[in-house]
Amino acid sequence: MAHVEHPGPVVHAPAAPGRIPLLGHALPLWRQPIAFLESLREHGDIVRLDIGTWPVHVLTSPDHVHAVLVRQAQQFGRGRIFDRLRPMFGNGIVTTDGEFHRKQRRMVQPAFHRDHIAEYAEVMCRAAEAMCASWTAGREVSMLNETRRYALSSVADMTFSGGLSGAAIAEVHRSLPIVLQGMLLRVVMPKSLDRLPIPPHRRFDTAAARLRRIIDQAIAQCGVEQEDRHDLLSLLLSSVDAETGAKMSPEQVRDEVIAIMFAGTETPATTLAWIFHELGRHPDVEKRLHEEVDAVVGQRPVRPADLPRLTYANNVFQEALRLHSPLLFTRRALEPLTLGGVSIPAGAELAYSPYALHRDPALFRDPTTFDPDRWREDGDEQPRAHRYIPFGAGQHKCIGDSFAVAEILTAVATVASRWKLVPAPGVTVRELPAGIPQPSELPMIPVSRH
Numbered sequence: 001m002a003h004v005e006h007p008g009p010v011v012h013a014p015a016a017p018g019r020i021p022l023l024g025h026a027l028p029l030w031r032q033p034i035a036f037l038e039s040l041r042e043h044g045d046i047v048r049l050d051i052g053t054w055p056v057h058v059l060t061s062p063d064h065v066h067a068v069l070v071r072q073a074q075q076f077g078r079g080r081i082f083d084r085l086r087p088m089f090g091n092g093i094v095t096t097d098g099e100f101h102r103k104q105r106r107m108v109q110p111a112f113h114r115d116h117i118a119e120y121a122e123v124m125c126r127a128a129e130a131m132c133a134s135w136t137a138g139r140e141v142s143m144l145n146e147t148r149r150y151a152l153s154s155v156a157d158m159t160f161s162g163g164l165s166g167a168a169i170a171e172v173h174r175s176l177p178i179v180l181q182g183m184l185l186r187v188v189m190p191k192s193l194d195r196l197p198i199p200p201h202r203r204f205d206t207a208a209a210r211l212r213r214i215i216d217q218a219i220a221q222c223g224v225e226q227e228d229r230h231d232l233l234s235l236l237l238s239s240v241d242a243e244t245g246a247k248m249s250p251e252q253v254r255d256e257v258i259a260i261m262f263a264g265t266e267t268p269a270t271t272l273a274w275i276f277h278e279l280g281r282h283p284d285v286e287k288r289l290h291e292e293v294d295a296v297v298g299q300r301p302v303r304p305a306d307l308p309r310l311t312y313a314n315n316v317f318q319e320a321l322r323l324h325s326p327l328l329f330t331r332r333a334l335e336p337l338t339l340g341g342v343s344i345p346a347g348a349e350l351a352y353s354p355y356a357l358h359r360d361p362a363l364f365r366d367p368t369t370f371d372p373d374r375w376r377e378d379g380d381e382q383p384r385a386h387r388y389i390p391f392g393a394g395q396h397k398c399i400g401d402s403f404a405v406a407e408i409l410t411a412v413a414t415v416a417s418r419w420k421l422v423p424a425p426g427v428t429v430r431e432l433p434a435g436i437p438q439p440s441e442l443p444m445i446p447v448s449r450h
């Protein structure tokens, strides 16, 4: 069993093969990042990677990941990816750590309470209905665009209601995709190049400023309106810290809203896209899903109360998320320590990859096979908690996991109750590297089920 010990004799982590001076492992990471990250497990439980001159210790064993995220979490801070995000997104729970993060998390958590998720789910049901109603039988749709629009609507609608909501929601649809796209470039580029006056930077800065402005306006509006609103914005503005009795400043609420929008859009959109891709490739799975949805929902609109009864749909979701998980998150050692016999100096960066863990043949039977039945109550994956961490673990575990489950099951069930989605002929869907690897394209043809 791995655990974090106090420092002993210095033992270095083995370096991944293929390192060259100055560039480190930048070339294989650039050419085939996903395959390269997956290959690291062959070289040890902790493997050193050099991204240029930036060394990262990649954890390939679930026990070490659990030690860093949960058992010894207080010895680790957020790490470089999050440092690069902070100037853009401010001090929301996504980018901060330590006492400040714990306080903010306590205040944001109530907005993700079960009762609120049920309220948001009502809105998701309407958004999923609208998506299905916009399709025409036989006319190809890009399921990448459709799932992005649906995820943007889910997050924007849960955030705003009241007077300004139309303008704010439209601004989220306009600006957030630009911000999400530009962000990846900022994370991988050196900080010194942030101010380069190139078009992607200008587009990013303008979109981020517009997003901040509309959220600030909505916050100001909340202050003058007397309505009893149940959106994320008003929940955060009225949230009181149980320990100190303090409320958040309007600026802090804005940072939290941006953090949640940033963390909560691309991941569910991409997961949903992969689900439709896998269903299109596995007609047997699709047929069983249709049978379940017909029995639970029939032809009426999906209701939030249906979601817990969609057990097979939930297995399909878990399995798609296993195969298509987020690629990499970082942490930073706050003090010198030893992990599994390897010395980690203070300030060293560590990283874990849910994607690589979930495809490890030592952890999952036939890991590249899409098999929702492995998640059945009597299936072989149920007890393996530390190995399946699509939402992370510990104090930074995804705050939106229940929101994501509701959002995804609502869309899957609504679509399944109306449409069968057939992959467009002659298209090979490839996996593109990103924070959560994306389908290269996903054209599908809706065929009416009724």
Ligand code: HEM
Pocket: 093, 094, 095, 105, 155, 259, 260, 261, 263, 264, 265, 267, 268, 271, 321, 326, 329, 330, 354, 389, 390, 391, 392, 393, 395, 396, 397, 398, 399, 400, 401, 403, 404
């Ligand atoms: C399938 C969908 C999703 C996946 C796979 C996912 C995955 C994750 C993971 C792995 C982390 C932890 C990162 C780390 O260890 O550093 C995380 C954090 C987070 N997620 Fe999600 N997420 C999803 C959906 C959402 C949604 C829908 C929201 C909000 C509406 C959301 C909001 C957040 C926030 C705010 C954090 C930071 C939590 C903290 O540091 O305290 N996520 N997510």
